[in-house]
Amino acid sequence: MGEFMAKAKTKKGAAPKKAKKATATVKKPKSSPKVKAAKDENLRGIVRLAGKDITGDVPLNKALLRIKGIGHTVVKGITKLLETKVGVRGTDKVGQFDDETIEKIDKVLFAIDGSSLPLFLLNRNKDRISGEDKHVIMNDLQFSLRQDIEAKKRSRSWQGYRHSKGQKVRGQKTRNTGRKGIAMGVTKKKK
Structure with a gap:
């Protein structure tokens, strides 16, 4: 009788629904919460x-x-x-x-230099002072970048001039972005 009822409720041209069979649902036993792997005691924090x-x-x-x-x-x-x-x-x-x-x-x-890594991976090819190919990291990198900027300022090259004025160095537009200080905007004149 279940099949008959399923056929009666379907619309024309629609496939008839299959009757649901009574199946016994088997509940899976709840697994215990996942335990994280024990931390290795040899690891330093x-x-x-x-x-x-x-x-x-x-x-x-x-x-x-x-x-x-x-x-x-x-x-x-x-x-x-x-x-x-x-x-x-x-x-x-x-x-x-x-x-x-x-x-x-x-x-x-x-101590990374040109003999240990390929030259294209190094960040200081032909260093200005020593002439060596080397790779500087951490504080040495910050110091060398600061020294390069100061050398450009002293030589009064165009990049050094822009650095000393606090302007963009690499040709970016400066009309709208990179503004510093308090912006005045448009103010009305007092009558």
Whole structure:
């Protein structure tokens, strides 16, 4: 009789609905809440890498990205370099390393030059003072950029002139953006 009722309620041209069969619903037993994997007791909480505090549960290749002067493309080259010189992989967590390994990593990071990485990955090709190809990171990078800007100001080049005036240097428009100070806007004259 269930099939007859299903056919009677359908519209013309519509496929007849199939009658529902009585099925026993089996309830799945509730699983216990997921337990997070126990934290490794050998992991250190915070590690100082190249003068930057980094949490210990971060892999090495992600930790290197947090260092100023190291980007995505440079990380790939540095991790290969660290595998050969120090013997650590990019997927290893930073908190696993002992003090000696971290010192070795720091030495490698602060001594990157043209012999260890390809020249196109370095950020200081033909340094102005020493003439060497090197890669500077963290405070050395900030210091060298500041020194370059001061040298341009002293030479009174066009870029140095724009730097000294506080204007845009690379040819951007200045009519609307980059305004500093209090904007006056339009004011009405008092009668």
